Amino acid sequence: MRDTDEPPLGYSVDEVSENVRRVVATALDLGVDDVPIDASLFELGAESLDLLDIAFMLEKDYRIQYPGTGMLERAGQYFDRDALTSNGVVTDLGLQLLRVGMPELDPGALKPGLKDIDVARMVQVGSFVRITVRLLQAKAEHPRTCETCGGVLVESDVMPEFECAGCGDIVPVPSGDDVLLADLIRMHEGVREGR
Numbered sequence: 001m002r003d004t005d006e007p008p009l010g011y012s013v014d015e016v017s018e019n020v021r022r023v024v025a026t027a028l029d030l031g032v033d034d035v036p037i038d039a040s041l042f043e044l045g046a047e048s049l050d051l052l053d054i055a056f057m058l059e060k061d062y063r064i065q066y067p068g069t070g071m072l073e074r075a076g077q078y079f080d081r082d083a084l085t086s087n088g089v090v091t092d093l094g095l096q097l098l099r100v101g102m103p104e105l106d107p108g109a110l111k112p113g114l115k116d117i118d119v120a121r122m123v124q125v126g127s128f129v130r131i132t133v134r135l136l137q138a139k140a141e142h143p144r145t146c147e148t149c150g151g152v153l154v155e156s157d158v159m160p161e162f163e164c165a166g167c168g169d170i171v172p173v174p175s176g177d178d179v180l181l182a183d184l185i186r187m188h189e190g191v192r193e194g195r
């Protein structure tokens with residue numbers, strides 16, 4: 001059940017956007033003005049290690065746990081792999097999920113024949129903003145009552161976790177993989193119902 005009042009994230013989306021641009025600029029040795037929100041990381045010259053670096057810096061800044069895998073790989077944990085990509089080409093279902101799951105992408109680029117390797121190259125600065133905001137939201141919505149003693153869970157200032165003020169139990173923040181996979185499953189239900 002969801003509270004009627006949305007819990008505050010602690011940051012506005014604009015603040016997160018500005019910070020993500022700064023982090024990407026730092027990781028890639030660029031000026032912030034050279035990092036528009038809709039630029040693809042690949043076009044900015046980022047390599048896989050840079051993406052990990054960016055995710056790591058954002059995890060530290062916001063005490064969240066970034067997902068470890070790309071959207072299609074993550075989906076592969078739930079769907080039959082062949083349902084999403086076949087011989088390296090994204091299927092119709094894969095395209096539909098990308099359209100709802102990565103709304104920052106140009107829908108015109110998500111067309112039949114798209115290769116899965118190209119999807120990784122489409123990840124944008126704004127993709128990191130979307131994921132960061134989503135994980136902040138999941139953290140804000142996390143129950144604050146300790147399951148062991150009923151005490152209050154307090155968010156850590158330094159680690160991606162809560163600590164119980166009563167018994168000292170440590171509870172990790174929701175993992176990015178879990179949160180985004182659950183979202184994906186919901187999106188899939190939506191895509192099916194929309195047919």
Ligand SMILES: [Zn+2]
Pocket residue numbers: 146147148149150151164165166167168169
């Ligand atoms: Zn406790």
